[in-house]
Amino acid sequence: MEITLFDPIDAHLHVRENALLKAVLRYSSEPFSAAVIMPNLSKPLINTKTTLEYEEEILNYSSNFKPLMSLYFNDGLTLTELQRAQEKGVRFLKLYPKGMTTNAQNGTSDLLGEKTLEILENAQKLGFILCIHAEQAGFCLDKEFLCHSVLETFALSFPKLKIIIEHLSDWRSIALIEKHDNLYATLTLHHISMTLDDLLGGSLNPHCFCKPLIKTKKDQERLLSLALKAHPKISFGSDSAPHFVSKKHSANIPAGIFSAPILLPALCELFEKHNALENLQAFISDNAKKIYALDNLPNKKVRLSKTPFIVSTHTLCLNEKIAILKGGETLSWNIQEIA
Numbered sequence: 001m002e003i004t005l006f007d008p009i010d011a012h013l014h015v016r017e018n019a020l021l022k023a024v025l026r027y028s029s030e031p032f033s034a035a036v037i038m039p040n041l042s043k044p045l046i047n048t049k050t051t052l053e054y055e056e057e058i059l060n061y062s063s064n065f066k067p068l069m070s071l072y073f074n075d076g077l078t079l080t081e082l083q084r085a086q087e088k089g090v091r092f093l094k095l096y097p098k099g100m101t102t103n104a105q106n107g108t109s110d111l112l113g114e115k116t117l118e119i120l121e122n123a124q125k126l127g128f129i130l131c132i133h134a135e136q137a138g139f140c141l142d143k144e145f146l147c148h149s150v151l152e153t154f155a156l157s158f159p160k161l162k163i164i165i166e167h168l169s170d171w172r173s174i175a176l177i178e179k180h181d182n183l184y185a186t187l188t189l190h191h192i193s194m195t196l197d198d199l200l201g202g203s204l205n206p207h208c209f210c211k212p213l214i215k216t217k218k219d220q221e222r223l224l225s226l227a228l229k230a231h232p233k234i235s236f237g238s239d240s241a242p243h244f245v246s247k248k249h250s251a252n253i254p255a256g257i258f259s260a261p262i263l264l265p266a267l268c269e270l271f272e273k274h275n276a277l278e279n280l281q282a283f284i285s286d287n288a289k290k291i292y293a294l295d296n297l298p299n300k301k302v303r304l305s306k307t308p309f310i311v312s313t314h315t316l317c318l319n320e321k322i323a324i325l326k327g328g329e330t331l332s333w334n335i336q337e338i339a
Contacts, residue, residue: 001272001305001306002303002304002305002306002336003268003277003280003303003304004301004302004303004304005264005280005281005284005285005301005302005304006281006285006299006300006301006302007033007034007285007289007297007298007299007300008031008032008033008264008284008285008300008302009032009033009034009035009235009236009284009285009288009289009294009297010028010032010034010035010036010236010237010238010240010263011035011036011164011186011235011236011237011288011292012035012036012038012131012166012167012186012188012237012238012239013028013035013036013037013038013237013238013239013240013260014037014038014040014239014240014241014242014256015028015035015037015058016041016242017041017042019317019318020242020317020322021057021058021061022061022317023242023315023316023317023318023322024240024242024258024260024315024317024322025058025061025062026061026062027240027260027261027315028065028238028240028260029058029061029062029063029064029065030065030338031263031264031300031302031335031338032065032300033064033065033066033285033297033298033299033300034065034066034067034068034294034297034298035065035066035067035068036068036070036092036131036237036292037054037055037058037067037068037069037070038070038094039051039054039069039070039071039072039094040072040094040096040101040102040103040104041054041103042103044072044074044103044106045069045070045071045072046071046072046074046076046077046106047071047076047077047081047085048071048081048084048085048088048090051069051070051071051085051090052069052088052090054069055067055069064298064300065298066297066298068091068092068292068294069089069090069092070090070092070093070094070131071085071090071092071093071094072094072096072106073093073094073095073096073107073108073116073119074106074108075115075119077093077119077122079122082119082122082123082126082128083126086126086127086128091127091128091129091292092128092129092130092131093119093123093128093129093130093131094131094132094133094166095107095108095111095130095131095132095133096108096133097109097111097133097135097136097147099137100133100135100136100137100143100211101133101135101211101255102211102241102254102255102256104133107133111136111150112150112153117157120154120157120158120161121158123158123161124158124160124161128161129161129162129163129164129292130154130161130162130163130164131164131166132151132154132163132164132165132166133166133167133211133212134147134150134151134165134166134173135147135211135212136150140213141170141213141215141216142170143212144165144168144169144170144172144173144212145170145172145173148172148173148176151163151165151176151183152176152180155176155180155182155183156180158182159181159182160182161182162182162184162291162292163182163183163184164184164185164186164291165177165183165184165185165186166185166186166237166239167186167187167188167191167210167212167237167239168185168186168187168191168223168226168234169191169212169213169214169215169219169223170212170215170219171218171219171222171223173185174222174223174226177231177233177234178233183233184233184234184235184291185233185234185235186234186235186236186237186239187223187226187227187234187235187236187237188237188238188239188257188259189238189259189262189263189266189267189270189325190208190210190214190239190257190259190325191212191214191215191219191220191223192220192223192224192226192227192270193220193224193266193270194208194214194220195214195215195216195217195219195220196213196214196215196216198214199213199214206248206249206253207248207257207258207323207325207327208257208325209248209253209255209256209257210239210241210255210256210257211255224270224274227283228271228274228276228279229276229279230279230280230282230283230286230287231287232287232290233287233291234283234287235283235287235288235291235292236267236283236284236287236288238259238260238263239256239257239259240257240258240259240260240263241255241256241257241258242256242258242260242322243256243258243322244317244320244321244322245314245320245321245322245323246320246321248323257325258322258323258324258325259324259325261311261312261315261324262309262311262324262325262326262331264284264302264304264333264335265304265309265331265333265334265335266325266326266331266333267280267283267284268280268304268306268333269331269332269333271283272306272332272333300338300339301337301338301339302335302337302338303335303336303337303338303339304333304334304335304336305333305334305336306332306333307333307334307336308330308331308332308334309330309331309332309333309334309335310329310330311324311326311327311328311329311330311331312324312327313327313328314327
């Protein structure tokens, strides 16, 4: 059995910086045509200049790959700065509520404040797309749900602004997507295939710790259903986020799952298991092209076959290990050719 996927797109990707960037980028740039690149670096991408410098670095270490750059939402995004970014082809803003995830200490503390709403108004006028890590302070399994009132306010106040709920994790958020024309979402491999049991069911597995948390069986099943039918308002976004094993085994475990090396084989396995392989093309590419109005992307054909793929336990960077999701397992699908 074989399948060919055309122009895969990862609508939510972390490729980090410096040596780590060099070590992990190929896992995404080789099989994917494009990816929305996250701006929460150690020094966040708060303006057009730093964003374009980072884009150039990514381009230097990849080929036939389009990084879709995003700006870290901050109070310095004046109308002039947004216009400058738009002129340079930057189309995404990423809003991090303060302290909700990795490198979000510089995030937005007042989501409905006057300055935030002013920036969103300008973003709407200029045709930006707002990507939001939709969580607010509260019980860990309810953080996304607690952000619903903010999402509704944004959707109603800025009806022409496309708003993406990144890495949808709570089944209760599905109703929002279906209620508001300008609300969309991305889904990760881990949120549609895993539950809290994978993180906590046996001994603690730090390599399954992410934000937002993987949640209950009900959440996983409802989100998987969206993916399997390639819901037109949903696109694939891996949220692949590498961390050194030494940090993942520390007392202060960072959130993030490194899934990039297995994404397409694992998705094939998952979709085949549920008799939905015919919808994988839409989930992995076609929906994103429509939602984000993407064109002129690098053409890419990825041929996969149903042959065993033994997943490496880790990759290396600066003599440090980066654990790979499902490391040591054997998947039933593997990439045969990328053209």
